[in-house]
Amino acid sequence: MIYVHVPFCKRFCTYCDFYSEIADEGCFKAYADSVCAEIRQRAGEMDDDPKTLYFGGGTPSVLPLSVLTRILIALDEAGHGGPYREFTMEVNPEDLVEKGPSYVESLLSLGVNRISIGVQSFDDGMLRWMNRRHDAAGAKEAYRIAREAGADNISLDLIFGVSHLTDEVWADTVDQTVALDPEHISCYQLTVEGESALADMVADGRYKEADDNLCRRHYDMLCQKLHAAGYHHYEISNFAKEGFEAVHNSGYWARRPYVGIGPGAHSFQGKTRSWNSKVLSGWKSTTETLSDEDARVEAVMLALRTDKGIDADFLHGNCSKEAIGWLAQSGALVRVGNRYRIPEDHFFVSDEIIRELI
Numbered sequence: 001m002i003y004v005h006v007p008f009c010k011r012f013c014t015y016c017d018f019y020s021e022i023a024d025e026g027c028f029k030a031y032a033d034s035v036c037a038e039i040r041q042r043a044g045e046m047d048d049d050p051k052t053l054y055f056g057g058g059t060p061s062v063l064p065l066s067v068l069t070r071i072l073i074a075l076d077e078a079g080h081g082g083p084y085r086e087f088t089m090e091v092n093p094e095d096l097v098e099k100g101p102s103y104v105e106s107l108l109s110l111g112v113n114r115i116s117i118g119v120q121s122f123d124d125g126m127l128r129w130m131n132r133r134h135d136a137a138g139a140k141e142a143y144r145i146a147r148e149a150g151a152d153n154i155s156l157d158l159i160f161g162v163s164h165l166t167d168e169v170w171a172d173t174v175d176q177t178v179a180l181d182p183e184h185i186s187c188y189q190l191t192v193e194g195e196s197a198l199a200d201m202v203a204d205g206r207y208k209e210a211d212d213n214l215c216r217r218h219y220d221m222l223c224q225k226l227h228a229a230g231y232h233h234y235e236i237s238n239f240a241k242e243g244f245e246a247v248h249n250s251g252y253w254a255r256r257p258y259v260g261i262g263p264g265a266h267s268f269q270g271k272t273r274s275w276n277s278k279v280l281s282g283w284k285s286t287t288e289t290l291s292d293e294d295a296r297v298e299a300v301m302l303a304l305r306t307d308k309g310i311d312a313d314f315l316h317g318n319c320s321k322e323a324i325g326w327l328a329q330s331g332a333l334v335r336v337g338n339r340y341r342i343p344e345d346h347f348f349v350s351d352e353i354i355r356e357l358i
């Protein structure tokens with residue numbers, strides 16, 4: 001599993017504190033030189049089970065195709081070229097609209113087989129508040145372009161948990177998403193991240209966080225609507241048509257090793273975790289060894305995010321039997337064969353359930 005971080009955006013969204021820089025042509029070469037050097041250095045760490053490649057950001061769709069091609073050639077020369085079982089490219093709607101169908105066709109011909117579009121909302125007021133570059137019509141146009149160019153595995157990202165998001169607007173956004181018929185939908189609750197513009201807005205009183213009741217109501221609406229539309233709710237924030245569950249992200253939840261290339265990217269090698277510094281070229285890596293306790297907590301937290309849940313013997317051997325007992329009795333944990341899982345109607349409070357267990 002290989003992740004490549006593309007640290008460029010054309011504008012910063014209100015809620016985001018991912019590492020990224022405003023894109024300009026001058027910085028792509030230095031970035032690509034460093035990415036290719038890191039690929040050569042770390043080829044031996046790359047594990048092809050499952051063989052997935054994920055370009056995330058930032059905004060990978062601002063990357064010129066020539067730079068993307070250079071990185072793919074470097075992976076090929078390092079012995080980890082395509083075809084990949086899953087090759088995801090995150091894109092922003094306005095880039096698809098601006099670059100048109102030929103851009104999507106080029107992505108597909110380079111081996112991309114999954115396109116993740118950052119829609120976030122189908123309400124123009126909400127998109128303006130988020131400081132996104134696109135509007136609702138642009139998001140739909142981007143989807144149409146991707147589909148007509150031949151993309152057959154499209155994921156749409158949404159955000160809920162905004163304090164001024166009304167039930168009507170949220171229902172409409174989910175309905176419009178379903179009407180497009182994407183293979184996959186990711187939906188994340190807004191959180192106030194440390195370095196984001198939203199954190200400043202909270203600090204000086206321009207934004208008050210949404211209360212739990214509103215978030216719960218909108219999460220329930222989402223689950224009901226997507227269930228009715230036939231989506232498989234396979235992870236707290238992720239829904240897929242059968243057979244379109246994300247392979248790469250499922251690897252994260254199963255704690256498979258992965259190599260993160262690029263500034264700010266994280267890697268995991270079973271016993272160690274490392275992360276790259278956040279500079280546009282020549283980044284350095286820092287590694288920490290996970291203690292048994294870190295590994296235990298992480299394994300429980302990640303597995304219980306999914307509908308596959310966790311091996312019952314592992315849970316009994318690593319968590320309080322008393323907590324397992326009362327959580328199972330109250331319906332917050334269910335046993336299916338030799339596994340425990342959090343049922344969908346308790347996903348919203350999974351953090352509290354996991355805290356009880358660990």
Ligand code: SF4
Nearest residue numbers: 009012013016057058
């Ligand atoms: S949400 Fe995406 S496009 Fe917006 S600032 Fe963050 S990385 Fe850039």
